[in-house]
């Protein structure tokens with residue numbers, strides 16, 4: 275089951291300081307700090323107002339009650355009532371003050387996370403399970419909002435309330451004050467021990483929520499396979515196992531919380547009981563006034579909630595620290611290297627990008643086509659001793675030429691195509707577009723000049739038109755209607771006009787309301803809509819019936835006539851779209867020529883084209899390759915949107 279690398283290792287929670295981790299939230303909290311501090315100040319004020327009530331009681335008992343003065347008693351009662359109302363109003367005001375800014379913090383963090391995820395390289399998405407990312411963007415951010423709304427303020431407010439209350443008690447009677455303070459040291463020791471253990475379990479639970487989310491997501495996306503293979507029971511069993519594990523971890527958390535709560539509640543209660551006994555003896559001896567004892571005990575009781583709440587406030591803070599840690603694990607991941615991106619708005623780059631967006635051809639004088647110079651590539655997570663997927667590849671696709679790339683399954687064709695829009699970074703060598711190293715081009719420009727259509731035609735839950743117009747760098751708009759119609763016609767996607775709302779018809783999640791062939795034609799339309807200078811097609815016609823394939827080929831031929839194209843091909847019909855063919859074998863280009871030349875002169879090519887490659891073609895190494903293949907599918911999917 276997929277997990278993040280760190281989720282499978284022991285959580286580093288014990289080693290980190292919760293405070294230092296939480297301080298990383300400061301840049302997000304900064305803009306709302308005035309409101310937060312005001313809210314905290316108001317909460318402290320409300321608590322202090324609450325602490326005045328025992329002092330009024332003392333005055334009431336030792337004064338009007340002792341003097342049997344009914345008017346004084348009513349006045350005292352009125353004071354207590356007014357203080358109670360003021361306390362309630364102040365707490366209400368605090369809540370109102372924090373609600374809006376905190377939802378803003380949560381929204382900002384979520385937007386930043388999403389923006390960062392878009393900028394992370396495909397290799398990152400290959401490694402991380404989607405559920406882990408989802409849970410960071412949902413559950414973890416919710417925990418952080420709760421922390422900022424509640425524990426952050428109340429740890430401060432309750433701390434101040436406890437200190438003020440203790441001072442009041444010591445001033446009333448220092449011996450009774452010391453009795454109440456007795457449990458402070460053991461309670462603090464227990465809190466420190468608890469915090470460490472709780473941090474580790476909280477981390478485990480949040481990672482397990484991520485794993486569970488992954489399983490749910492995979493099951494929903496793969497529901498057809500699960501049903502088709504009758505695997506629903508196995509899936510349900512695997513899910514039950516995971517939720518049982520999570521339940522165990524949550525129970526562990528609950529046990530820890532119960533233990534700390536027991537200590538935090540019991541010890542102060544015992545101390546209050548002891549103070550009551552000692553105080554009553556002192557009142558009987560005449561050493562203490564009844565009013566002072568009432569005020570003392572009222573203050574002690576008023577401090578019960580601030581003390582008791584510390585257990586779960588600490589627990590919530592630990593969970594928030596874990597959520598912060600998990601959030602920044604993603605945010606700290608290195609985005610796609612900025613190499614090639616302009617440090618400022620470079621006029622030349624900009625104009626080139628705009629030109630590319632409009633689909634204008636680059637000046638013919640500088641045209642050199644697409645070149646691979648001694649390109650070597652190894653996936654970052656491959657074992658160090660594994661052979662590279664691509665090994666010293668040299669290839670030249672001349673300007674305006676179409677080159678078919680043929681090779682056995684697993685020979686590295688998709689990997690090679692993914693290197694052109696820089697979905698992966700080369701291990702060694704260079705790729706140039708019209709003589710310019712792709713690493714020196716701003717990514718936006720590179721991806722505007724190179725359009726891709728992968729074998730798996732990923733669509734998004736948007737309309738047909740929006741999906742296709744993703745292929746134009748500045749996205750959908752009225753202006754592009756002509757381009758959309760042209761692209762649909764090239765991809766022979768006439769079925770769109772028969773849809774209920776034409777190109778404004780939503781395609782559903784992942785476009786699953788369409789057939790495989792229809793999705794593939796829309797993906798092809800997306801690739802050609804921007805009239806790119808360079809077109810990379812990974813077996814773009816594999817899901818089409820022979821008639822549609824022939825029609826698409828005819829239309830594609832016109833597009834290819836003025837585009838430099840690399841087409842991964844498995845079938846002779848697709849190969850025939852291209853001017854020349856390159857044979858990729860075990861990560862190396864072993865032959866280049868026309869289809870007929872290779873058919874005559876290259877036994878491996880002839881075998882592949884005869885459709886016998888499954889039986890005679892090179893075998894995939896076992897184990898790692900198979901696993902990598904699966905990841906490759908993910909990579910391709912992730913890579914499709916560039």
Ligand SMILES: Nc1ncnc2c1ncn2[C@@H]1O[C@H](COP(=O)(O)OP(=O)(O)OP(=O)(O)O)[C@@H](O)[C@H]1O
Nearest residue numbers: 653683684685686687688689899902903905906909
């Ligand atoms: N993301 C990845 N991480 C690690 N290894 C990968 C990854 N993607 C692909 N591979 C491995 O790289 C090798 C080449 O895969 P690639 O998908 O490029 O082959 P291909 O020639 O396109 O195959 P096919 O014709 O079946 O689509 C395979 O051994 C595969 O297991």
